[in-house]
Amino acid sequence: MSISPATWARTALNRLLDASPLVIALLLAFMVASTLLLALNVSPLEGFASMFEGAFGNENSTAETFVKATPMLFVAIGICIAFRGGMTNVGGEGQMIMGAVAGTAVALAAGEPLGWLGIPLAIIAGFIAGALYGGLAGWLKAWFNVNEILSTIMLNAIAVQFMNFMLNGPMLDPTEAGVNQIPKTARILETIQLPRLSLPLPPGVADLFSLQNAELFARTRLHWGLVIAVLLAVVAYFLLWRTTVGYRIRAVGENERASRYAGISVRGHMVLSMMLAGGFAGLAGIIQVLGLQYRLQTDGSATGFTGNAGFNGIVVALFGGLNPLGAIPASAFFGGLLVGAQKMQRDLGVPAALITSINGLIVIFAVSSEYFRVWLTRRRRLAEAEAQQKAASASTAGVPS
């Protein structure tokens, strides 16, 4: 039986739609963004080219993209777990700050004698502090039915003020006191700093791409935090789908009553999923200190330290399909978007608000792409049922009834 070109084309189109509702969502988002750019008298082509160049154009910009992606990936891993457990955690910002404050305190206290051991100690402290702060919202929800969206937002505000207090008082760098406006802690020892990350290249490759160094990403700000985040994303995936704890978290998230009947502690697992979410956000905070800034500092504003990673992590998690593995490419994409946007802003003078809009557009289209996919499958199955029935009636047509 030969297949007509029209059928073939339709099948091909369907395949494409199947494989990439997200890609289509992106295209649509960029199309709307283009009209915004046009309204600003900027050529969209030029704008996006500048954006891409800023994000992945050279070694350094690529490294900056990953640097931006790292904290978002940490937060997103936690968001995935919380969402699977039926909890909407918008407290990434506050949990990140708590992790950073506690971790930095440990890193500063560890000092010389412990050597590199200060790194894991600070990381663990960051995780625990974030976990307790997230767990607090989980506890309020599980025992007192306090809406976790509200409580985490409130806790964000408290965390920011707590950090401002600590940085202006107990943790203020004595040598910096009164010297400048930005409150900050002392610099952590070099032995406790996360090493920079670079990839040795095979001989000749550097020449081929006319790179300055024999190692990729040498002399950039890229640090080992990225590797830790990616590894933990895999661990989180394993936790959710291959362990009993993950099973129970997902069961509670999907159906509280059935879980309770099955003997699963619903409250316990609500708290646990929020603790894990908070813990990962706490890691985002402390890794930012150990790998990038080497001290805790803020301009005093709500996002002065976090750079909004606590909120952007939610977007990354959604874009990654609430799957920690999906969050890996999603974080790189959003990292690129944010870094590239800065270049576009510099090159073409578009307002920063435009970038926020594009960000929002992508989220809207990405979330609707799921509905689009469902609609598509539905239509497809309807057509199949029709074809099957026609085939069945054709085969019985010759038989007298």
Place this chain on the structure above:
Amino acid sequence: MSVQATSSSPSERIATLEMRGIVKRFPGVTALKGVDFDVHAGEIHALLGENGAGKSTLMKILYGLYQQSEGQVLINGAPVHIGSPHESTKRGIGMIHQHFMLVPSLTVAENVALGMPSGRGGVLDLKKISEDISQLSQKYNLRIYPERPVWQLSVGEQQRVEIIRALYRGAALLILDEPTAVLTPQESDDLFIVLKQMAAEGHSIIFISHKLHEVLAISDRITVLRDGARVNTIPAAGATRLTLAEMMVGRPVVLEYELPPPVRGEARLTVQGVSALSERGDMGLKEVSFTLYGGEIVGVAGVSGNGQHELAEVVAGMRPLAGGTIHVGDQPAGGKSPAALRQLGVSYIPEERMIDGVVKNFTVAENFVLKDQSDPPYALGRFFLRPRKIAEACRQIIHDYEVKTPGTDTPIKNLSGGNIQKVVLARELAQQPTLLIAAQPTRGVDIGATEYIHHRLLEERAKGTAILLISEDLDEVMALSDRIIVMYEGRAVGEVLRRDYDVRTIGAMMAGAGRGD
């Protein structure tokens, strides 16, 4: 404009109605595969079939809720298009749904008036409507007071309001979707009298049901559907329950079971003066006491909402105890968690399987290990899941319980009600319970699976398990139980032994007549 029904007689408006070659496709499934159906004035035509056979779909097409993919509807021989319930109402078709569409805070008259053009322009003439309602209710023996608010009415009375509303809108043809599911036997009898009266007045009536004896009692003709196709249309005279059941299932079935005399074991469940709150916040279960022994099935009968639901949940640990004591064996069990009760050998088949029984987005295998996913052999060291072991055990129960599923990793929501229930049953029996609470174990389950579940329950009984069977299906309770406890308004109003079973007496008790005080 006055009552529309008076504009012409019902038999003139719809003398014949015919559905020809109706096909309805849903994504992934063809619900109706070319069904022919007809009904004429003065006839009660029963539409019989299992859940999912296509009865409701066919009638929703007739009522305009769905559009057929192929086929024709003809009224008095002329093809018509019915695009919406509004159009079907205009053509004289009324439908009484399983779930009543009444506003509880409004009176009967106001409910009837809802969505109707009133007598005086935009002004609502409730007095006129009330008079019309009184007329209709006298004509058809539908006792109802137009001024009473609907929330005060019993379920049977609410159904009468629905019928009156349909008649008021000029329905010449009335479709009733499982109308007796919520009624006591006596209320059902009353309804049948009304329906026969209506047919005698020239109305056409389509009666959807899966209860064989009702269908035989009331209808003139019976159409049996199976898997979206019409098996046959036969006159009710001469048909028997067995022949109808065979037509529905497609193979011979057993409708009654031989219960060997119970081998009474030890007391497994002792309930004393147990009370519990209902969802509404009032005392839904009031001071119920009974003892259940190993090796026997005790049935709990009652019209929906008379405390059975609360009883099942309080014994299963899913509802707080408000008073009284519960013992499982000799262990106090009142107020214990489901997990603690499981340790005492209690298993539970919940009434709402999609809410309490399974996690609908989980796979069949995941649902099978909902209770023991952390125990060997399904977990290593209580932490690592062993998907292969789980799939292996799940394949075994799929085989043993004849579960129809594409595989172990299919989301359970894609299975039919009967197959989901088999998975729940398999999981609960895998615990080797000494006490099994089965709440509505076959609700929404096809005859084949029902038969299977019944056999499994009888097997458990033979093994010495104590079984508390809570069901709104009186036939089921009577077929399986050694004793029946009848509940009315939250109290156990009587207990009937198997040798004294009689639908009339039990039905009277269900309606509250059995109260000694």
